[in-house]
Amino acid sequence: MSGTSPYPPPxxxxxxxxxxxxxxxxxxxxxxxxxxxxxxxxxxxxxxWRPVLGVLxxxxxxxxxxxLGVLxxxAVGLGAxxxxxxxxxxxxxxxxxxxxxxxxxxxxLLTPLVWxxxxxxxxxxxxxxxxxxxxxxxxYFLACTGVSVxxxxxxxxxxxxxxSIDPDAVIGDSEVGGLNAFTSTTRDFLLVVVLLTxxxxxxxxxxxxxxxxxxxxxxxxxxxxxxxxxxxxxxxLFALAHGAQDPPVFFDxxxxxxxxxxxxxxxxxxxxxxxxxxxxxxxxxxxxLAFGDMTTVLTPTGGSWLSxxxxxxxxxxxxxxxxxxxxxxxLSRHADPSVLIRSRGRVYGFASAPQGS
Numbered sequence: 001m002s003g004t005s006p007y008p009p010p011x012x013x014x015x016x017x018x019x020x021x022x023x024x025x026x027x028x029x030x031x032x033x034x035x036x037x038x039x040x041x042x043x044x045x046x047x048x049w050r051p052v053l054g055v056l057x058x059x060x061x062x063x064x065x066x067x068l069g070v071l072x073x074x075a076v077g078l079g080a081x082x083x084x085x086x087x088x089x090x091x092x093x094x095x096x097x098x099x100x101x102x103x104x105x106x107x108x109l110l111t112p113l114v115w116x117x118x119x120x121x122x123x124x125x126x127x128x129x130x131x132x133x134x135x136x137x138x139x140y141f142l143a144c145t146g147v148s149v150x151x152x153x154x155x156x157x158x159x160x161x162x163x164s165i166d167p168d169a170v171i172g173d174s175e176v177g178g179l180n181a182f183t184s185t186t187r188d189f190l191l192v193v194v195l196l197t198x199x200x201x202x203x204x205x206x207x208x209x210x211x212x213x214x215x216x217x218x219x220x221x222x223x224x225x226x227x228x229x230x231x232x233x234x235x236x237l238f239a240l241a242h243g244a245q246d247p248p249v250f251f252d253x254x255x256x257x258x259x260x261x262x263x264x265x266x267x268x269x270x271x272x273x274x275x276x277x278x279x280x281x282x283x284x285x286x287x288x289l290a291f292g293d294m295t296t297v298l299t300p301t302g303g304s305w306l307s308x309x310x311x312x313x314x315x316x317x318x319x320x321x322x323x324x325x326x327x328x329x330x331l332s333r334h335a336d337p338s339v340l341i342r343s344r345g346r347v348y349g350f351a352s353a354p355q356g357s
Contacts (some may be wrong), residue, residue, distance in 0.1 A: 034334030037132055037219025037268045043335075046121035051215045054121045058207055061113045062241075066106045067195045074102050085340035095294040097188035103298070104196040110203035129210040131269025132335040140267075140329055143277035147321040151276070152283060155314035162306050179290060186289055193285040201277035202270075208238040209256065209264045209273045217265075231261035248303030252311045256280070259315035263322055268333030272322040 033043060041051070075086045087101050113124030126136040180186065217230035235257025239250050247327060260273030288297040326333075 007076075018272040034232050034332075034336065036334055037264055038213050040124065040128050040132070040335060041122055041214050041218035043128075044118075044124040050121045051218065052352060054117045054211065055215060057117050057121075058211060059114060062107070062110060062207065066109050066113070070102060070106045070109070074098070076104075092298060093295065096297055097192050100189065100294060100298075101192045101196060104192065104200040107203040108196065108199035111199070114206045118189060118213065128335075129206055129214070129331065131271065132332060133269070134335065137269060137271055137331060140269075140326065140331060141271040141275055143325045143329070144272045144322050145279060147152055147325060148276045148318055150321060151314045151318035154317045155310050157306075157309045159172075160314040165306060180292075186241045189285075189289055190215070191200075193282065193289070197281045197285065198274075198278050201281055204238070205260065205274045205277055208234040208241075209260050209270055210323050211262075211265055213235065213261060214296050217280065218274075227265055230265065233260060235261050248305050248307055249300050250340065251308060252303070255315050258309070258317050261292040263319065266323060266333060267326045267331065268335075272318075272326075276318055276322075 016059040073087060073138075074089050078086070078089070088096055089098055091099060092103075118124050118126055118129050124136070130136050215232045216233045217226045220226040220229060235254055238254040238257040240251075242253055245253075257274070261327055262278065263272040264270060284297050285294070288294050
């Protein structure tokens with residue numbers, strides 16, 4: 001980060017150094033430079049306990065509170081009708097549309113959970129978890145959705161090449177046959193996939209590439225270390241959160257997390273990661289509905305290391321194109337300090353600091 005800010009110093013920025021020496025406009029700009037996405041907690045409330053409590057809150061919410069709360073609502077709403085047995089909701093060995101809906105609604109609620117934790121614990125408005133603007137940059141999101149389709153096509157071309165070497169590297173142990181018949185169950189699955197996938201993907205991105213990235217990026221002073229931890233740690237946790245899985249499947253999810261994490265920092269927002277996540281899930285679920293079954297796609301096994309070139313092709317193509325679109329649209333990856341006040345030093349090393357938003 002350069003020592004001179006392209007923005008004027010924000011209102012409320014101290015006019016004097018700690019020793020009382022007046023600060024020039026250039027010194028104030030250098031002391032309070034624009035913030036990257038992973039540094040935004042520097043503008044919030046201080047206290048080492050805040051990220052600790054925040055991480056505990058989101059983990060408890062993801063693993064316990066939200067799943068049980070959503071299950072209770074589903075059980076009351078559907079079990080009372082007698083149309084759907086309550087056990088069907090959580091039966092991942094024979095996935096039904098209501099099962100998929102339950103599995104999507106729970107992570108979808110991670111978005112308001114992250115917003116609440118950000119507001120209550122860090123004193124920042126929820127919009128700062130979306131981008132440095134701070135809001136959803138819809139034009140960029142739509143462009144990244146198109147770009148993600150191109151990256152998916154590139155990965156499919158690579159999969160054809162890999163399949164010529166080892167078919168199992170692409171389809172694994174799943175049974176892929178002819179086109180499935182379109183039934184009322186297929187229709188219900190399709191409605192769930194189309195309507196809930198964007199919310200489910202956004203919820204996971206707000207947690208892993210949003211809140212956890214900002215927490216990890218705020219722990220370290222050295223920029224290179226902060227960026228590395230802010231990308232690698234959430235990516236690892238994202239892959240780990242998907243439960244027991246074969247090493248190639250774990251690597252696939254870890255690689256996705258790395259690509260999405262890099263894009264968050266280099267583009268200053270979650271738009272690219274959400275777009276890629278939505279398109280990936282739409283494609284996987286759509287393929288299962290057309291040629292396979294939903295149970296297999298939710299619990300993938302039998303992965304092959306030869307599928308890694310397919311994964312890397314998609315991630316690298318998307319990474320390059322998304323960054324090119326970001327540059328072409330001339331979007332910033334820094335927060336304007338006119339709406340954020342940055343403290344110097346370690347983010348969580350102070351009990352309090354000036355409030356900017």
